[in-house]
Amino acid sequence: MLHTALIERAAAARPHSGDAARNLSGCPALVLNADYTPLSYYPLSLWPWQTAIKAVFLERVDIIATYDREVHSPSLDMKIPSVIALRQYVRPSEFPAFTRFNLFLRDRFVCQYCGSPDQLTFDHVVPRRLGGRTTWENVSTACAPCNLRKGGRTPKQAHMRLMEEPIRPTTWQLQEKGRAFPPNYLHASWRDWLYWDVELES
Numbered sequence: 001m002l003h004t005a006l007i008e009r010a011a012a013a014r015p016h017s018g019d020a021a022r023n024l025s026g027c028p029a030l031v032l033n034a035d036y037t038p039l040s041y042y043p044l045s046l047w048p049w050q051t052a053i054k055a056v057f058l059e060r061v062d063i064i065a066t067y068d069r070e071v072h073s074p075s076l077d078m079k080i081p082s083v084i085a086l087r088q089y090v091r092p093s094e095f096p097a098f099t100r101f102n103l104f105l106r107d108r109f110v111c112q113y114c115g116s117p118d119q120l121t122f123d124h125v126v127p128r129r130l131g132g133r134t135t136w137e138n139v140s141t142a143c144a145p146c147n148l149r150k151g152g153r154t155p156k157q158a159h160m161r162l163m164e165e166p167i168r169p170t171t172w173q174l175q176e177k178g179r180a181f182p183p184n185y186l187h188a189s190w191r192d193w194l195y196w197d198v199e200l201e202s
């Protein structure tokens with residue numbers, strides 16, 4: 001096949017001006033699994049447009065929707081994909097990554113002691129000096145004042161109660177929480193693929 005030549009052409013394809021280049025760099029493609037659900041939610045599976053176009057030429061993905069913008073090269077004009085779907089299904093992981101963002105998301109971005117959304121920090125429920133580990137089950141979101149008040153004590157010792165016991169969420173559970181915190185920027189062509197009931201809720 002002509003794959004290599006095509007990929008080189010895709011890689012050589014450039015938008016017209018510097019301005020366009022800057023804007024194009026903000027044209028990521030939403031990557032769907034072969035079942036047309038996002039490959040991942042947190043973080044949302046997005047590829048730079050160059051990666052998306054390469055994958056198109058490698059026949060690894062199908063284009064579902066495009067931006068109005070095009071890339072041009074002497075032998076190629078192509079609209080930049082805004083939504084692509086993998087041809088081969090990738091089994092999603094059952095559990096999300098243990099990241100700061102995901103932990104805040106699990107706790108809905110509020111202090112688990114007082115409910116404040118301000119000055120959020122991470123609290124080791126069983127303090128590290130008492131052998132507490134940095135795990136989903138032992139770290140909770142806490143505002144700085146609560147964290148300070150609790151100090152190096154357990155909630156019981158500090159007479160403070162957690163609103164929810166910290167658990168390791170499944171990918172699905174985290175996704176449900178995430179519905180209240182959509183990413184700041186969503187391209188119009190992505191919305192249909194993120195949630196089933198967008199129409200019902202709006």
Ligand SMILES: [Zn+2]
Nearest residue numbers: 111114143146
């Ligand atoms: Zn608090």
